[in-house]
Amino acid sequence: MSRTLSRAKSWRQPSVLPGFGLTFGVTLAWLTLIVLVPLASIFIRSAGMGWSEFVAVGFSDRALAAYRVSFGTAAAAGLVNAVSGLLVAWVLVRYAFPGKRVISALVDLPFALPTAVAGIALTALYAPTGWLGQFLEPLGLKVAFTPVGIVVALVFIGLPFVVRSVEPVLADLGRDVEEAAATLGATRLQTFRRVIVPAIAPALLTGFALAFARGVGEYGSVIFIAGNMPGKTEIAPLLIVTQLEQYAYAGATAIATVMMLASFLILLVINLIQAASRRRMGA
């Protein structure tokens, strides 16, 4: 009895605000209601179809190709955003310039814009006859209706995640750390690689994970620019919708289940890596 009590105490940190029991209970109830119940219903739905049928639909050649497209393009877009988002965050944190607030607001626009609008706009730009597409076409660069187009759409959608994750950490990092590296003889590249990147890596990873997760689930903007050729540019969410349109609810949930598990595993791994690096910095 006393042992369980002391153990319970060890992970309950004393706080000036009482009510651990209440807040923890509300947290669990809320997560259950908002996240777990809907997700569980997907499992239950797909569980009704039997294992062999589940595998046949969830791991069909077409479904596997769609997973590859979805996860591959989301990862590529996440990487592009990790680099460009870091750049944008850097400029927003380190420099004062006229119109800074306008630019900062622009960064958030992809959050607010209906994704279909983004998809239509990007398709119009990158289609072979579009503003940009007509110049890229002669160079042999096809963007619209290829996986590259999907990546472009996902980069657009995911940018704010990286910028907003990295920005506060970068602001907190302080210039004196860079100056310290310089006084010790480090070149700019060494300062960036060995001092700045490790310090902001957890935040950058968060931004990447968020952008990646958003990219995996993205539907609205992608279907316009992707061309949706099965096996080539068909994304998994589209495959689900296709199944639904054919009233194959079980098939849709099977694909959804596979996607969900894969996403969960990837995000879990990213979270573990972050936890490890945070612990090291004593934060």
Add this chain to the structure above:
Amino acid sequence: MIRVQNVTKRFGDFAALHGIDLEVRPGEFIALLGPSGSGKTTLLRIIAGLEFQDSGQVLFSGEDVSDRKVADRHVGFVFQHYALFRHMTVADNVAFGLTVRKRRDRPSRAAIAARAEELLRLVQLDGLGDRYPAQLSGGQRQRVALARALAIEPRLLLLDEPFGALDAKVRKDLRRWLRELHKQMGLTSVFVTHDQEEALELADRVVVMNNGVIEQVGTPEEIYMHPATPFVSHFVGETNRIPAGPASGGARDEVHFRPHDVEVVREGGEALLVDNVFRKGGAWRVEGALAEGGLIVEIDIDVAQPRPNPGETVLIRPVRSRVFNANPEGAQP
């Protein structure tokens, strides 16, 4: 020898430094003392190469390094808030300056580790090399920052408010220890402080700055006993200021005297109306107003003498005082 020649620096409309000339001799421990906004930190950063002057030169051993970047100046710099690398262990922090060297100048991995260990022993942090900065106290972080700066064997050690963020006890211990280290290693050091006690205790020579100019350079003794300007007299140590003689024209000369440079006399002194008395170390600190003019004056009386009571009048006479001309440039000792 470090030499600063006629250095001027502006930030927009604000003139941070005006024609600064300064010499730092090898082995010296120099304090840049002044109120905030006096330009002392700007001067330190210009010597380091973290900031660049608008005009004038910085010379290291006769060589003009004005255009040289901070990474090539080979100075150790200890930042006010330490600026430790949070994601690196204490040992990696200390070794950083060695590990970023070009491959042909870089010691072997084992040699670097041994050097870091040796430096940690020097700053009395041996055994803490595997910790992260977040796990150390303020005083320990300060010493890590110092060891990191010393690792590159700098020709000059610069410290920006090195004790500013520490509590009084730690500050005092660390001060004495730094003084020892400076002597023992034969360093040449310049540190910035707004704390006159710190400057007078640590430095071989003190540079008093105000409004972007140097008011006086001298040993702590000279600065305290023979302040060259009214500002120095007022800023370093406690000073009473009373106008000298009757008003002549607009400006009046000022008499400055220290609280302890006063004696109580039976006749012929100025009448002081005692307002408050308390014990300050080995003296009675008496606060009161001069009967003539009503100026507030603080004096110290030896505790061997009777303690004056509030409401009494005592006659006082400064035994040492300095008269400063109303024109602040022409000071008379």
